Amino acid sequence: MVELYHFWSSVCSVRCRMALEEKGVPWTSRYVDLFQFDQMQPEYLAINPDGVVPTLVHDGQPVCESSIINEYIDAAFDGPRLVPEDALQAARMREFVRKCEVGLDAIAKLTAVKYLLPKLLNRWTRDELLVQAARRPTPYLQDLHSRALRGEIGEAELNEARVAIARLMEFMEFALDPGPWVVGEALTLADIAIAPYFFRLNALGAEQFWTQDRRPRVHAWFQRIAARPSFQAAVSWPDESGGGYAEVGLRSADAPT
């Protein structure tokens, strides 16, 4: 029995939904609504003490951290290999996944200000949200949410986040030579690690990072990954409490460009 605790738009959840699709693993959805703070319910904290999604539970055993979950999915189930057999290729894959993990902070800042906060403010007052921000289990999330709420993540910091994303994209452009995938001939967890960032940046209208002119290999890669059934399935999970990206004026998930 495979259960995934996840949230529709969470980039880390998209990462694991995509790996499960690529491997063809049947799974049961356990939806954790971040807009209702389900991630801080005691039953959820018992399996994920950081109060973040996703968590995979396989035969009753929880596994946390999206990149580790994806390595687990690859190792535990049949289906196409998502970690290269060759040691050097596997190292290249993990280097790239690590860069994606570090890059999450930049994505999270843009997300908090441009998407999460507007959606949360449609449901809760600022004071209620400040209380919830302080309840977050990790100092990192407490700081991110409370600073976003107080309007302290300004344009200068968002620009630093955009610079970090541009560096990641530059590294990807370099890694995609010769391609067609990040580590070469076959799709691996490296492609799956970064694919959800395109889903989010696309919603934010930030496709300047992968224009044909600026980063032609990344541009072509995005066309390839967007056509993949696993990507389409992973980004199409509905916003179970409604509104989607469109509620706050962002582009809907089903229209990748």
Ligand SMILES: N[C@@H](CCC(=O)N[C@@H](CS)C(=O)NCC(=O)O)C(=O)O
């Ligand atoms: N390093 C973790 C990060 C997980 C994470 O930050 N998840 C976000 C959504 S993408 C979350 O659950 N945030 C909860 C919150 O903001 O309270 C992983 O890769 O699984």
